[in-house]
Amino acid sequence: MDKQLDLTRLKGVGPKLREQLQRLNIHSLADLVFHLPFRYEDRSRIQMIGNLQHQQPAVVQGEVRSADVLFGKRRSLLVKIADHSGVLSIRFYHFSAAQKNQFRRGALVRCYGEARRGASGLELYHPEYQLLDNGLDDLPEPQLTPVYPTTEGISQQRLRLLMDQALERLAANEIPLDDLLPLDWLQQWGLPSLKQALLFLHRPPREVELAEMANAHHPAQQRLILEELLAHQLSMQRLRASAQQPGAPVIQGTRTLHQALLAQLPFTPTAAQQRVTNEIITDLARPLPMLRLVQGDVGSGKTLVAALAACHVLEAGFQVALMAPTEILAEQHFQNLSDWFEPLGIPCGWLAGKTKGKARVAALEAIAAGQAQLIVGTHALFQEEVHFHRLALVIVDEQHRFGVHQRLALKDKGNLDGLSPHQLIMTATPIPRTLAMSAYADLDTSIIDELPPGRSPITTVVVSDQRREEVIQRVDHACREQAQAYWVCTLIEESEALQCQAAENTAEDLATQLPHLRIGLVHGRMKAAEKAAVMAAFKAHQLDLLVATTVIEVGVDVPNASLMVIENPERLGLAQLHQLRGRVGRGSVASHCVLLYKAPLSFTSKQRLHVMRESQDGFYIAEQDLMLRGPGEVLGTRQTGLQMLRVADLQRDAELLPQVREMATQLWHQHPQRVEPLILRWLGDAERYAAV
Numbered sequence: 001m002d003k004q005l006d007l008t009r010l011k012g013v014g015p016k017l018r019e020q021l022q023r024l025n026i027h028s029l030a031d032l033v034f035h036l037p038f039r040y041e042d043r044s045r046i047q048m049i050g051n052l053q054h055q056q057p058a059v060v061q062g063e064v065r066s067a068d069v070l071f072g073k074r075r076s077l078l079v080k081i082a083d084h085s086g087v088l089s090i091r092f093y094h095f096s097a098a099q100k101n102q103f104r105r106g107a108l109v110r111c112y113g114e115a116r117r118g119a120s121g122l123e124l125y126h127p128e129y130q131l132l133d134n135g136l137d138d139l140p141e142p143q144l145t146p147v148y149p150t151t152e153g154i155s156q157q158r159l160r161l162l163m164d165q166a167l168e169r170l171a172a173n174e175i176p177l178d179d180l181l182p183l184d185w186l187q188q189w190g191l192p193s194l195k196q197a198l199l200f201l202h203r204p205p206r207e208v209e210l211a212e213m214a215n216a217h218h219p220a221q222q223r224l225i226l227e228e229l230l231a232h233q234l235s236m237q238r239l240r241a242s243a244q245q246p247g248a249p250v251i252q253g254t255r256t257l258h259q260a261l262l263a264q265l266p267f268t269p270t271a272a273q274q275r276v277t278n279e280i281i282t283d284l285a286r287p288l289p290m291l292r293l294v295q296g297d298v299g300s301g302k303t304l305v306a307a308l309a310a311c312h313v314l315e316a317g318f319q320v321a322l323m324a325p326t327e328i329l330a331e332q333h334f335q336n337l338s339d340w341f342e343p344l345g346i347p348c349g350w351l352a353g354k355t356k357g358k359a360r361v362a363a364l365e366a367i368a369a370g371q372a373q374l375i376v377g378t379h380a381l382f383q384e385e386v387h388f389h390r391l392a393l394v395i396v397d398e399q400h401r402f403g404v405h406q407r408l409a410l411k412d413k414g415n416l417d418g419l420s421p422h423q424l425i426m427t428a429t430p431i432p433r434t435l436a437m438s439a440y441a442d443l444d445t446s447i448i449d450e451l452p453p454g455r456s457p458i459t460t461v462v463v464s465d466q467r468r469e470e471v472i473q474r475v476d477h478a479c480r481e482q483a484q485a486y487w488v489c490t491l492i493e494e495s496e497a498l499q500c501q502a503a504e505n506t507a508e509d510l511a512t513q514l515p516h517l518r519i520g521l522v523h524g525r526m527k528a529a530e531k532a533a534v535m536a537a538f539k540a541h542q543l544d545l546l547v548a549t550t551v552i553e554v555g556v557d558v559p560n561a562s563l564m565v566i567e568n569p570e571r572l573g574l575a576q577l578h579q580l581r582g583r584v585g586r587g588s589v590a591s592h593c594v595l596l597y598k599a600p601l602s603f604t605s606k607q608r609l610h611v612m613r614e615s616q617d618g619f620y621i622a623e624q625d626l627m628l629r630g631p632g633e634v635l636g637t638r639q640t641g642l643q644m645l646r647v648a649d650l651q652r653d654a655e656l657l658p659q660v661r662e663m664a665t666q667l668w669h670q671h672p673q674r675v676e677p678l679i680l681r682w683l684g685d686a687e688r689y690a691a692v
């Protein structure tokens with residue numbers, strides 16, 4: 001590293017502090033100046049002790065009256081200070097003898113803290129404080145006081161002193177920082193240079209409104225936010241460019257197979273299905289690999305869209321692979337698709353992790369020889385030993401369960417003389433628009449925004465487990481009326497074993513209480529064949545009630561099931577609940593979903609379950625989920641790198657995203673040499689991390 005940027009150039013930084021700073025991801029002076037405050041305090045005005053109020057942060061200044069060590073329940077140091085308006089107690093539970101001795105009677109102290117009602121009136125606990133020698137240094141701080149993210153062993157004061165030194169160097173141009181945003185942009189938008197912005201944000205003058213800073217509306221903040229969002233956008237676009245770089249086979253179907261498939265269906269596609277299918281067909285006809293995300297709410301008919309896309313590729317003599325995240329779902333796709341395609345003369349193949357022995361050898365051979373043309377499976381399709389004959393379209397269902405980068409691994413599997421297969425990604429977890437624009441900037445998106453006709457709405461009720469008996473009776477009643485029901489068991493433990501155990505116990509209990517019902521059980525630890533048999537029996541209405549773990553979350557389709565009970569729904573994400581609930585409401589009778597929570601509920605949990613009750617709109621639910629939990633959790637941290645945003649906040653700054661897209665395009669054209677340094681500056685680490 002540049003010697004000039006070495007942290008030990010600062011006074012007071014030795015090997016130990018340098019190591020501690022590394023925990024804050026600060027490895028150089030340049031990193032240090034990018035370590036920005038997360039909020040500010042106004043300590044520029046000194047308050048009268050007599051005017052202090054409970055729970056109000058304030059700066060006070062006074063003369064030490066006494067400093068005594070008290071031996072109560074807990075040993076503490078109690079210092080009393082006074083100004084002409086009153087006396088205030090300051091209490092320390094952690095203190096040294098040296099510290100006590102600092103508080104000589106008559107010394108002048110300035111403290112910053114939040115006053116709280118205590119044993120002796122208002123008290124300050126462990127305030128930041130400063131002894132003012134000779135009473136001369138009594139100017140209040142001229143700026144807002146920054147509060148930095150920090151780590152154990154580095155106090156705010158320490159960090160501020162280090163920063164003071166670093167900022168001096170920054171101001172003197174001793175820390176080289178290229179301004180990577182073009183000057184004309186900054187002028188056009190009235191934004192400061194990078195150096196100005198950083199200097200300002202570390203030490204904003206006291207006139208600045210705290211509220212403006214808290215909303216991140218100040219130009220200095222906007223300048224950095226734009227730059228960071230731009231860096232993320234560029235990185236996504238670069239990922240896309242590299243994915244598309246090899247080119248792809250141009251697929252121009254005649255629509256013969258397409259028409260034949262439609263002709264044998266008992267329904268016609270919705271307008272939304274048609275529109276999205278056309279978008280895909282247009283992509284396929286281009287010489288670049290398609291990278292398209294199809295979002296469609298649960299039950300919107302994504303499978304048909306995928307099948308129609310497949311028609312064109314199959315007709316052109318290529319293979320199509322469809323990958324699903326669970327074996328149950330893959331199995332179901334395999335059944336549906338072979339029902340559709342085998343009669344049309346398209347041989348289908350099946351490959352899952354549990355396909356073993358002779359069956360596996362045969363499957364692999366059929367795939368490699370091109371005898372299997374439409375291949376359905378799980379992650380197993382990624383494995384090294386799988387070789388395709390000519391794979392031109394990869395369809396990934398329920399993509400949020402695969403990593404964003406994982407899907408690129410199928411790129412090399414096509415055996416297309418250096419060309420890449422087209423990729424179609426389908427998700428039923430609608431990704432809020434704001435997130436889609438940044439997290440999935442490397443994908444084009446299509447939305448199936450319409451459900452097939454004849455669906456009936458689902459009524460959702462939120463019920464405490466104290467009313468479990470009633471709920472059981474309700475299941476009984478529904479099943480006697482020829483409906484079918486799901487009972488979903490969730491468990492907070494990550495352990496699949498425990499989840500399965502819970503489901504087994506519940507199934508036994510329910511069987512005892514409802515002896516006349518035919519009850520089945522599916523969970524993740526059952527053999528694939530057993531699971532498939534139970535699912536088939538449920539589908540054929542040989543079972544009334546299916547007790548399950550969340551394995552049935554995605555894709556399972558049994559239209560006659562019209563009641564779902566979800567235990568401990570408060571433990572699941574809203575998107576997951578929405579997925580689960582989407583298993584009902586697929587037929588023409590009115591459906592019900594009972595969210596059977598464990599009382600008492602926290603405030604947030606209440607709000608979240610309320611969202612489920614009031615809405616059936618996956619997009620709305622996803623937005624709410626995002627608001628209540630934040631993007632990292634909604635999308636899964638590994639997948640995005642978004643949790644690494646340092647100054648931007650996707651929700652707060654959502655309105656900037658269209659502009660950021662525009663900026664990215666312009667930068668590629670006008671200043672391509674700045675792309676790399678920008679990405680490196682803002683997500684050097686994150687990118688490395690994501691590529692693993």
Ligand code: ADP
Pocket residue numbers: 267268269270273296297298299300301302303304428452453555557
């Ligand atoms: P999802 O989008 O959740 O994957 P599916 O593809 O499983 O939805 O479709 C749900 C159900 O709707 C299936 O039974 C499917 O056959 C049926 N379906 C799909 N499209 C239509 C349509 N246009 N009209 C009527 N039913 C449809």
Ligand code: MG
Pocket residue numbers: 302303397555
């Ligand atoms: Mg589906």
